[in-house]
Amino acid sequence: MTLYEILPDLRRQSVDVRHAETGLWAASMLRERISAGQLAPGAKLSEEPLCEVLGVSRNTLREAFATLAGEHVVTRIPNRGVFVTRPTADDIREIYRVRRFLEPAALTWSTSAKTDALHAAIARGRDARSAGSVPGMASANQDFHAGVVALTGSNRLDLQMTQVLAEMRLVFHSMVANPLFHSPYIDDNDGILERFEAGERSAAAELMVDYLRRAEEQLLEAHARS
Amino acid sequence: MTLYEILPDLRRQSVDVRHAETGLWAASMLRERISAGQLAPGAKLSEEPLCEVLGVSRNTLREAFATLAGEHVVTRIPNRGVFVTRPTADDIREIYRVRRFLEPAALTWSTSAKTDALHAAIARGRDARSAGSVPGMASANQDFHAGVVALTGSNRLDLQMTQVLAEMRLVFHSMVANPLFHSPYIDDNDGILERFEAGERSAAAELMVDYLRRAEEQLLEAHARS
DNA sequence: TTCGACAAGTTGTTCAACAATCGAGCCGAA
DNA sequence: TTCGGCTCGATTGTTGAACAACTTGTCGAA
Incomplete structure (x- = not known):
């Protein structure tokens, strides 16, 4: 080739x-x-x-x-x-280390509450799941989490998150795609957004940390396999 | 020249x-x-x-x-x-937006509790204050806040903080140096560290946010003057 | 087999040239 | 004078070729 x-x-x-x-x-x-x-x-x-x-x-x-x-x-x-770049297991850990600070922080302290983009991302995720589109689910999930960090209103943090998500795509590309990987997270995102909009920010942040830990674990496991 | x-x-x-x-x-x-x-x-x-x-x-x-x-x-x-780069008022706001997420997040969720470097930075700050050294106080203060973010154990967040602090130095260089600017913050840092070590993390984070707001305000005011 | 010298291929860096753009100064018209 | 447009010089953007330095693989000698 x-x-x-x-x-x-x-x-x-x-x-x-x-x-x-x-x-x-x-x-x-x-x-x-x-x-x-x-x-x-x-x-x-x-x-x-x-x-x-x-x-x-x-x-x-x-x-x-x-x-x-x-x-x-x-x-x-x-x-x-x-x-x-071919992400290593350590890279994956570092990516999630960053996300576990950035995303909960955004949920906890952001002053903006414009959640339209978040709802849209979740909707797109559901559509993709119905259609059985793995790339669609992946992309919608990324949009949701990018949107969470966008709540901070900070260009720098946005950029950092964009870069981290770009590396996430590299992680996906360097492993076998598991069709089941993304699908459960759509409901997680929904739950997080629900709490956030209810004003229960620390609960939302906790759910987020929980989600991130599970995702990291799954990715590390898949990485070890490949 | x-x-x-x-x-x-x-x-x-x-x-x-x-x-x-x-x-x-x-x-x-x-x-x-x-x-x-x-x-x-x-x-x-x-x-x-x-x-x-x-x-x-x-x-x-x-x-x-x-x-x-x-x-x-x-x-x-x-x-x-x-x-x-000649930082604008918006740049200053952006810098502090980033710091107001990064530093409280580090205090709240970091797993490490190695605070030796933080104590050392505070000590250096006190020495510099006694010696009347403005650059010494500035540098010690930066070391303290870099150290806080270092608690996250994340290279990326470290790097981001390093860059933000480099831009802070640009801010200082583009304004008249006020000898009184740094001196009160040494005790603030001490208070933050005290709460953190006492396990009162959210209190430490709150103090940090408070400190950052005051610093931002002072810098914006000085910037408007120059 | 093992070791080292050698050769080929790539990257790192420099140089010189040219194209594209900007800004200052000049000129003329109102 | 003041304003707009013009030319011209200086600087940046980009290219291509050249050479130096490094890496890798090969080949032959021990």
Whole structure:
């Protein structure tokens, strides 16, 4: 399987692209493909073929690598190359460590109570479950938890959560997909939101911690298997 | 004042430097100087003179810029150049928004209770206050709050806090230094630590929120003045 | 088999060139 | 004078080629 088959024809058309964002453009291109699983965890991103496919120079590509490395999407090993990050068990633990602080904190202390996006995410999750769509459930679940952190109103925490969720996708991609993994959590989310809206914030936070612990445990177990 | 006077002779000596880290080296060089206030907020980092001073090529310098931009230490304006970030009032609010979630969360839910570093930071703060050293008090205070987040045991949250504190230093550098700003907070920190060690975690978290609100208010006021 | 020298392939870094953009200063019209 | 548009110089954005340094695998000698 050549890189061309995985990433056909990403060369940007010369029209309507601005000067001064090629590096970011290349980064977003790769980020997309990695997030979609087309570039699997562990895959090596060799400079020369990628330059060819993206239609950018090596120097520009390296700027893109620097950006992605800062997001932990990609791992740079000096003199060896750049690889799509393959999360370790420790990475999984770290991801959930972060989430167990961020999400309960958001539920407990956020001043905003705009929960429309949360309800929408839960609804989308139910629809996906009915339709039997695993990616749909996964994405809806991510939206819900991103939405919880968005309650903080902080761009930085949002960004941190976005990055952590991007790494979660890498975790999923590096393991066998279990269709049953996401489905029970939809009701968990609903319960959390219910408590939150009832003003029982610490109860909501507790449910969240409980959810996160169970999810971590399941993921670690699946990771050990793979 | 030329760049040479501000950053004399940073060119790295050819001996004992490894291949494959020049970009990171340049980034850390600049980070240091910015953190120390030698490169003030708003200062333009022109490529050519900086290449000269650092002894690296433009491409490598640009990799360093990408790194620093990811840390919000530096702001890139397309086709205009790279500048040391000059925090706005909104930035200050955002910084404290992050801190008001991170630090109370650490106090409330961290599993570690290793408070040696916190005691040490408070002691250093008292020494600095006796010695009348404003930078000493500032640095001790930062150490204390970094230490609180370190209780989470999470590298990511640590890193986030490190970045936020780096931006705090930019805030200080872009305003007139008020010698009285830091001194009262040493006792606040002591009170917080006392509650935490007594197991009264929510009380500690409340004190922390209170401290952060007061600090934010003072900084915003000082910022409006400047 | 084991070890080390060597060769090939990649990454790290530099350099020089050109394209695109910005901003200052100049000029002329109202 | 003041305003708008213009040109021009300086700086940034991007490229391609070149070379240095490192990694890996191979081959042959002991």
